[in-house]
Amino acid sequence: MGDTTVTIIGVIVGFLFGLSGIATLFNMMSTVITEASTQLSQVSAASTLVLLVIAIILVIKVRILSSLIVGAIIGAVLNFILQMNGIDIVNQVFSIISQYI
Known part of the structure; x- marks a missing residue:
């Protein structure tokens, strides 16, 4: 394989892992915001x-x-x-x- 092919494969793999990490962070943020809103609605x-x-x-x-x-x-x-x-x-x-x- 040429250098260009290896670079393209690396970019694609990095892009997919990056999107997976960002999706996981957004999922965690939405969970935290939901829990925080329920806690805040119950406190004085x-x-x-x-x-x-x-x-x-x-x-x-x-x-x-x-x-x-x-x-x-x-x-x-x-x-x-x-x-x-x-x-x-x-x-x-x-x-x-x-x-x-």
């Missing part, structure tokens, strides 16, 4: 406010964690690209920081 207003505050805190934590992960990945890729071009940015930043300490 005070506990609903407490659950709302907890949900807001969790959303903020997830956003912070995801931004840290994305920042680390982007930083690693930029560092790799700069090192391929002969620029060692880590040593330069470290030497600047050590001058001020």
Whole structure:
């Protein structure tokens, strides 16, 4: 088989597994939303406010964690690209920081 055939087979298999994963996530989300709506309909207003505050805190934590992960990945890729071009940015930043300490 040629390289093109192997690439096409890989794309098709990856696409099918990706769609299966996305369908599973949507199914889990709909189950969670259904259960949450039934729970919220059975609780009082005070506990609903407490659950709302907890949900807001969790959303903020997830956003912070995801931004840290994305920042680390982007930083690693930029560092790799700069090192391929002969620029060692880590040593330069470290030497600047050590001058001020």
